[in-house]
């Protein structure tokens with residue numbers, strides 16, 4: 045079954061498929077030559093003819109060649125498969141990078157990027173070349189058998205058509221239901237990942253049993269639909285195999301009856317038998333490859349969904365140099381609405397002069413995080429502009445932007461790398477001394493030293509062996525190591541006690557002498573060093589002032 049969209053997705057190289065098909069056809073030709081010589085050799089042996097020896101030598105040669113072709117087929121298919129997978133995964137990951145984190149589901153994406161792409165590989169490198177072989181070889185073999193026994197050829201032709209076409213009737217149904225099964229699989233994968241990531245939380249709230257039951261019900265649904273699929277698929281394969289066995293038996297019977305009438309030499313019955321097998325071998329191989337490649341067909345919707353996901357920002361900025369330090373950052377008449385809603389931020393204008401520290405305060409849901417997402421260009425404003433160093437943020441390339449603006453959130457991502465490598469995320473060339481200075485400023489140095497291998501300790505996934513406050517301080521140190529002229533700190537001290545919060549933020553303000561700092565905070569301790577402040581409410585700037593935010597604006601924020 046050909047699927048145009050799947051071929052486009054794989055960017056499948058027709059030359060590679062043709063080469064794989066050519067090897068398949070060559071293998072069949074060798075089988076046919078073997079069948080012809082085997083019949084002749086049997087005849088010669090029965091007659092006691094001295095021709096038997098050269099014919100047996102040819103047979104040995106053909107068998108050797110066949111082994112060589114089989115040896116060449118597998119590595120070639122693997123190479124083409126690797127190309128298809130690498131190319132498609134690169135496209136998928138490129139698209140995913142542009143999709144805002146909030147709109148991604150890790151489990152579903154993992155299912156598509158891993159299993160879906162693997163299925164596509166099997167479809168392109170196994171099923172498609174074999175389809176070409178099936179379209180050509182059985183026809184050729186039937187014509188050849190016709191030169192020995194037209195009746196046997198007639199039987200073979202009918203049986204081959206049944207073996208090829210009958211299962212294809214069920215294929216459409218299989219693919220339709222397979223796509224539904226794939227959806228179930230993606231959803232289950234998504235829920236599994238979500239549950240795995242929150243096991244401690246689920247236990248804490250006593251919800252693990254409930255979630256376990258829900259997953260079990262979903263898994264049972266997937267099992268039922270998989271078994272249904274398998275049943276249909278077995279019927280498919282069964283009809284094909286039946287046609288094949290009956291066809292071979294009838295063809296041989298027809299050849300034997302020709303031989304008894306003297307229309308065929310007895311040894312040639314052996315040739316017809318071997319050729320009949322060769323007529324059906326590509327068909328059984330196709331059925332085998334269909335089952336491997338069928339996953340790719342069912343995953344097409346998931347692959348399409350990732351590739352057609354609308355990127356939140358169009359990355360076409362050409363400015364390659366990061367903004368100079370210090371740089372201003374500003375929002376000018378900026379409005380952003382979340383798709384399908386009327387919430388976000390409205391007509392926000394605020395300017396953070398070079399080297400200044402500005403605090404953004406506001407009640408929960410007032411638009412602070414939305415503003416941060418605009419500053420890091422996770423989203424683009426519907427109206428207005430974000431300016432970095434008086435230049436539109438959109439004109440910076442992704443790399444230049446990430447070297448210019450570093451955002452730290454209250455729940456930072458840490459990698460299962462060594463502490464040192466985590467600290468060097470933004471600057472691979474930072475020296476050990478620079479790492480230590482930043483860690484001391486963020487008051488995390490002693491904690492890191494106390495780890496089993498100090499700074500060389502490899503963190504657990506997402507820094508799981510650290511407390512919330514320690515993770516936040518490590519992320520602050522990491523941001524300090526960077527040379528980004530703008531730091532955006534989004535409630536980065538929410539897990540620290542008031543004393544530590546004050547000290548760390550004082551060190552950050554002192555450290556960032558030439559840096560522009562935007563602090564999003566609910567507490568006075570986090571913004572005690574601010575040069576000016578803005579208060580948001582309902583997505584708009586409702587108050588502003590110089591110095592740290594007033595307790596009134598902070599209390600308003602806490603309301």
Ligand SMILES: Nc1ncnc2c1ncn2[C@@H]1O[C@H](COP(=O)(O)OP(=O)(O)OP(=O)(O)O)[C@@H](O)[C@H]1O
Nearest residue numbers: 146382385387388407408409410411412413414415
């Ligand atoms: N992905 C989203 N899709 C739709 N609406 C959203 C999304 N994220 C935020 N919102 C809405 O946009 C508004 C502003 O949210 P935002 O997260 O910016 O507030 P916030 O001030 O950062 O809140 P908090 O202090 O609780 O983090 C809220 O009404 C929120 O419900």
